[in-house]
Amino acid sequence: MGYPEDVLAPDEQLILHRHPHWKMLFWPIVTLIVATALAGFAGGLIARKTEASARSALLITVLVVYLVVLGWRCVAPIVSWKSTHFIITDRRVLVRLGVLTHTGIDIPMSRISSVQFRHGLFDRMLGTGTLIIESSSAEPLEYDDIPAVQQVHALLYHQVFDVERGHAGRGTRDDRGGYR
Numbered sequence: 001m002g003y004p005e006d007v008l009a010p011d012e013q014l015i016l017h018r019h020p021h022w023k024m025l026f027w028p029i030v031t032l033i034v035a036t037a038l039a040g041f042a043g044g045l046i047a048r049k050t051e052a053s054a055r056s057a058l059l060i061t062v063l064v065v066y067l068v069v070l071g072w073r074c075v076a077p078i079v080s081w082k083s084t085h086f087i088i089t090d091r092r093v094l095v096r097l098g099v100l101t102h103t104g105i106d107i108p109m110s111r112i113s114s115v116q117f118r119h120g121l122f123d124r125m126l127g128t129g130t131l132i133i134e135s136s137s138a139e140p141l142e143y144d145d146i147p148a149v150q151q152v153h154a155l156l157y158h159q160v161f162d163v164e165r166g167h168a169g170r171g172t173r174d175d176r177g178g179y180r
Contacts, residue, residue, distance in 0.1 A: 004085060007096075012091050014089055015090060015159065016087065018152070019082065020081055020086075021127075022147075023145060024077065027077070031069070031070075031073040031074055032074045035070060035074075039063070039065075042062045084097050085097075086143060088159065090109075090159065091109055093106070093156065094106050094107075107135050109163040111136045113134050114133075115133055116134075116140075116153070118132065119149055129146060130143065130144050130145075131153060131156075
C-alpha cells in the first residue's frame with residue numbers, strides 16, 4: 001500500500017490524488033537548461049584561455065556553482081512539487097506539503113460549506129487553477145495550481161452534496177456518468 005492509501009481510515013475510499021500542475025516545474029527546467037549552457041560555456045572558456053595551474057581550481061569553482069544552482073533552483077522545487085499532495089476521499093479533503101517539515105490539513109466533507117474555483121486565461125489554457133474551500137473555519141482555504149480544477153471542483157461539490165444528503169458518497173458513478 002502506497003501513499004496516500006496508508007493515511008486513510010480502514011473503510012475510507014480514495015477518490016482523487018493530485019500533485020500540483022506541472023507549470024510549477026517550468027522555471028526549474030529553464031534554469032537547468034540555462035545553467036548547463038552557461039557552465040559548459042564557462043568550462044570551455046576556462047579550458048582554452050587559462051594555464052594549467054589555475055585551470056583545475058576554476059573548473060572546480062564552476063562545477064560547485066553549477067551544482068549549488070541546480071540544487072537550489074531545480075532539485076528543491078521538483079522535490080517540493082513531488083511531496084505536495086491534494087487528496088479527496090469519500091470523507092474528507094487532505095492536503096499534505098513538505099519534505100523536511102510536513103504540514104497537513106484535513107477538512108471533513110461535513111464541514112465544507114462552499115467550493116469555488118478561479119482561473120485566469122493562462123491557467124485556463126494550461127488546464128489549472130485555484131480551488132477555494134470554505135469550511136467552518138474563519139477564512140477560506142485556497143489551493144493553487146490544481147490540475148483540471150473545474151473537474152475537481154465538480155467532484156468535490158458532488159461529494160459534499162452527497163454527504164449533506166446523508167449518503168456515504170462512495171464515489172460510484174450513476175448511469176449518466178455522474179457521481180452519486
